[in-house]
Amino acid sequence: MSARVLVGVKRVIDYAVKIRVKPDKTGVVTDGVKHSMNPFCEIAIEEAVRLKEKKLIKEVIAVSCGPQQSQETIRTALAMGADRGIHVDVSGKDYENLGPLQVSKILAALAKKEDVRLIILGKQAIDDDCNQTGQMTAALLDWPQGTFASQVDFQEDSLKVEREIDGGLETIKIKMPAVVTADLRLNEPRYATLPNIMKAKKKKIDTVKPSDLGVDLSSQLEVLSVEEPSQRQAGVKVETVEDLIKKLRDSGRI
Amino acid sequence: MLTLTQGFLRFKPTLPGAMPIRFAQHARFLVVAKYHTVECFSSENDIRKFIVENTEVVQGNHLTPEIKMRLFTPKCRFWRARPELWPFSDPYWAIYWPGGQALTRFLFDNPGTSRGKKVLDLGSGCGASAMAASLRGASHVLANDIDPVATTAIKMNCELNNLKPLPVSVENLIGTKAEDWDLILLGDMFYDTELSDGLHSWLKQCVSTHRTQVLIGDPGRANFENHKIQKWLRELAHYELPLCVTEENYGLTSSKVWEFLP
Numbered sequence: 001m002s003a004r005v006l007v008g009v010k011r012v013i014d015y016a017v018k019i020r021v022k023p024d025k026t027g028v029v030t031d032g033v034k035h036s037m038n039p040f041c042e043i044a045i046e047e048a049v050r051l052k053e054k055k056l057i058k059e060v061i062a063v064s065c066g067p068q069q070s071q072e073t074i075r076t077a078l079a080m081g082a083d084r085g086i087h088v089d090v091s092g093k094d095y096e097n098l099g100p101l102q103v104s105k106i107l108a109a110l111a112k113k114e115d116v117r118l119i120i121l122g123k124q125a126i127d128d129d130c131n132q133t134g135q136m137t138a139a140l141l142d143w144p145q146g147t148f149a150s151q152v153d154f155q156e157d158s159l160k161v162e163r164e165i166d167g168g169l170e171t172i173k174i175k176m177p178a179v180v181t182a183d184l185r186l187n188e189p190r191y192a193t194l195p196n197i198m199k200a201k202k203k204k205i206d207t208v209k210p211s212d213l214g215v216d217l218s219s220q221l222e223v224l225s226v227e228e229p230s231q232r233q234a235g236v237k238v239e240t241v242e243d244l245i246k247k248l249r250d251s252g253r254i
Numbered sequence: 255m256l257t258l259t260q261g262f263l264r265f266k267p268t269l270p271g272a273m274p275i276r277f278a279q280h281a282r283f284l285v286v287a288k289y290h291t292v293e294c295f296s297s298e299n300d301i302r303k304f305i306v307e308n309t310e311v312v313q314g315n316h317l318t319p320e321i322k323m324r325l326f327t328p329k330c331r332f333w334r335a336r337p338e339l340w341p342f343s344d345p346y347w348a349i350y351w352p353g354g355q356a357l358t359r360f361l362f363d364n365p366g367t368s369r370g371k372k373v374l375d376l377g378s379g380c381g382a383s384a385m386a387a388s389l390r391g392a393s394h395v396l397a398n399d400i401d402p403v404a405t406t407a408i409k410m411n412c413e414l415n416n417l418k419p420l421p422v423s424v425e426n427l428i429g430t431k432a433e434d435w436d437l438i439l440l441g442d443m444f445y446d447t448e449l450s451d452g453l454h455s456w457l458k459q460c461v462s463t464h465r466t467q468v469l470i471g472d473p474g475r476a477n478f479e480n481h482k483i484q485k486w487l488r489e490l491a492h493y494e495l496p497l498c499v500t501e502e503n504y505g506l507t508s509s510k511v512w513e514f515l516p
Contacts, residue, residue, distance in 0.1 A: 204477055
């Protein structure tokens, strides 16, 4: 009951927005585009709040790394039931270079600072699809990890995690402290209603800098080019099966 | 200010029941003078009308079925609307906070706590604790809330319960010279550090000057649980919150009453 849980919430371009690549191919257009919480992070927050409602944990801390606007994402997490927020202020060039490794270092440092027993993250973000932050965070802390969780059960000082793997489900038991990453079927996140949104305004968000946490944000990765997926070519209609086979032969497919 | 008016027009179709133009016009003023809403409405009747139209009379869906109150419920059209469409400052008076519920339950169950006493309900909101103190025989009750709209809401809630409207003050009393209150009630007031620090030192002064009894209702908010005031608290009561209350307060399932003993 005394455990604290840290949940990462990433601000990403809303899933319903049509993504446009910048003409110079350095990235995608983000200015004036609607952003919201990464859907897998919503699932992570929901799971943490449910654990709190079952009185299995004491406090849920929502953390987001990014510019000032990341606080809106934290507010959403608070409206969903998180107790307090931490905004790790990263902007400008540092924000452009911010990848899973840098975020993992920040999360690992915060986990130690806040003395948390469990970190719950989305399995991946819908913008970069990296699927690395949970794994890297566990490695940096040398904690066990339960990734792609579709069910989490508390068992005293350990967790039973059901994982979605190729061809079925795998159930593992891991000792806490641990890192869990949420898969799509873990739960269905709640809707933040107006009373909860209003009450969330009274919850506290602390702002820290990566340097306060002793984290170096330098990156070894260089983005060479960002391009749109190639356009699907129009097909052709054939009249008979014979025509189809001939077409396939001619194009060397069979 | 313009955005809000445009917002009304743009989002109007998503609201069940169209927003009367009158309020859209008010809204333009209200955003500019967010904390002076009363002056912007032409009369208290306008505010009353707005409260009637946008709240529901609730009895029994909380810890104290003894009293009725006009509250924000899922039947109200703003429940699922975008928060920026709400034309007032945040209607904390339309919410029966879980800390206030525990405190009010405690007053009903322990009539001796307020009987014959001079009582201050600080951050009164919907006025539930103030009404309970009055119904249990307090000699004088002052409801205090810095939101002027709460003044009207508290009056209306008193009327709903056939109580003579309690005196209400909108002055921020925290930090002022301690008056000779017998009992100070605080429901859900420890939500941020700055406010908690100010309250803590002011309450210490009230207790040392007038031996005021201080009761705090709180559902275990992180800021309260981590505040230094915890060293001087004694738990008086613990209530599990009904399901409908937990749904309005994601993450919270119980609420406690504490006495502050510096």
